[in-house]
Amino acid sequence: MSWSEFYLIVSGLITLVLLIIAFPFLRNKNHAKRDSLSNTQIIRQRLVELEREVKEGLISEIDKRQAVDELKIALVDESAFTAKKTGTAPLVLIVGGLIALICGAVVYSQVNQMSQVKRSTNAIAALPQLSQQLASGNANSLTQQDIADLALAIRQRLRDDPSDDTGWMYLGRLMLSIGQEVQAIEAIDRATVLAPANSGHKITLAQALMTTGDVNNLQRAQGILNGLLANTPDNDNLALMMAVVSAQVGDLAQTKRYYAQVKDKLPNGSDMQQRLTVRIAELEGRASDMAQLTGSSDGVAGVSADSNMLAPGESSNMSDTALSEPSKVKTGFTIKVKLSEEAKVKAPKEGFLIVFAQDALSENRMPAAVVKMPIGAMPAAVTLSNKNAMMPQYTLGSLSDITITARLSIDGDVSISSGEWQGSTSAQVKQGQMPELTVIINKEL
Secondary structure, three states, X not given: OOHHHHHXXXXXXXXXXXXXXXXXXXXXXXXXXXXXXXXXXXXXXXXXXXXXXXXXXXXXXXXXXXXXXXXXXXXXXXXXXXXXXXXXXXHHHHHHHHHHHHHHHHHHHHHOOHHHHXXXXXXXXXXXXXXXXXXXXXXXXXXXXXXXXXXXXXXXXXHHOOOOHHHHHHHHHHHHHOOOHHHHHHHXXXXXXXXXXXXXXXXXXXXXXXXXXXXXXXXXXXXXXXHHHHHOOOXXXXXXXXXXXXXXXXXXXXXXXXXXXXXHHOXXXXXXXXXXXXXXXXXXXXXXXXXXXXXHOOOOOOOOOOOOOOOOOOOOOOOOOOOOOHHHOOOEEEEEEEEOHHHHHHOOOOOEEEEEEEEOOOOOOOOOEEEEEEOOOOOEEEEEEHHHOOEOOEOHHHOOEEEEEEEEEOOOOOOOOOOOEEEEEXXXXXXXXXXXXXXXXXXXX
């Protein structure tokens, strides 16, 4: 809607209000005039009748004059009442109309959204320039106001055309630039659904999934990159992304394969080269230790060096043989899980309580220890130690600083799902000790 159309509509509404206010006055005035004419006609008719009655001898001349005087007095009283009544009405109506207009203007000035409408109009006008800046990777130079305006304009554009995959992609990139990974993934996911043949959308989706550090998202990114590399196996950018995400999920074979493809093209001594080299050596060491442990004892079978999470419904406790601790001295924590006041009302009452520990000093999001149990009475007491490790050589005892998270999960999966609640705390691992910690679940996911 243009401003001229807006002003035209407002003018029409004001005119309608004025007509509504004036209508009762105009109607009453015409009605009073009709009543006055009617009374005059009645008096004239009565005068004619009095003349006829005198001629017929029904009344005397004195009675006639007395009746005529009474009619004149009644006519005068009626005229004075009508004049008084119609004389005060315009003033009341004018004052009432002015008060109504002033009140309407004051209320409108308080509740109108003109500033927001103007802001939306300006944002839409600046959309091409801001979108180009966002697409060129210069999102860091955008101010908070630019980001808010750009989000507003993109949402307005998507409201008008929800099938615009480019608009959803712009929104996803914007959310990603300000750290809103969940909203970013949802928007980019929508863009890939609308344009499934667009490989650029899929690459952006994989990048967004990789930023979360969540195991399920990383595995999904790995699957997307696998599909893209199947079509363009010589794409070094995709190969590097594949090496990085495979390293994050602990997939040694894929990490080595794609790192070998790009390592000669990385600058010597670059941070990425060093991190991948260290990660490959770490994964190879774990695989070697696992092989030695499996070959020398009847320890836990079926544990893969690439395991990253528990399958839904799978027990988190491993055999004491594989993770035996000398002299039965445990390393871990005794954790009391509590709910915030809001979580007591909104958090799921059925499902699973999952408590897990992650390394706070690295980007490795694989839990070092996990305990899963049905949701019961709160507060709940949980013991998290080396016995709850997912891999024999990756336990709480191998870490120094950790982040302990307690999550109320609907499906029992350690990956994040909508409607779940969690809380986290940081702690330092003390070898051979089981200090007490408290984790308050206070955040909805």
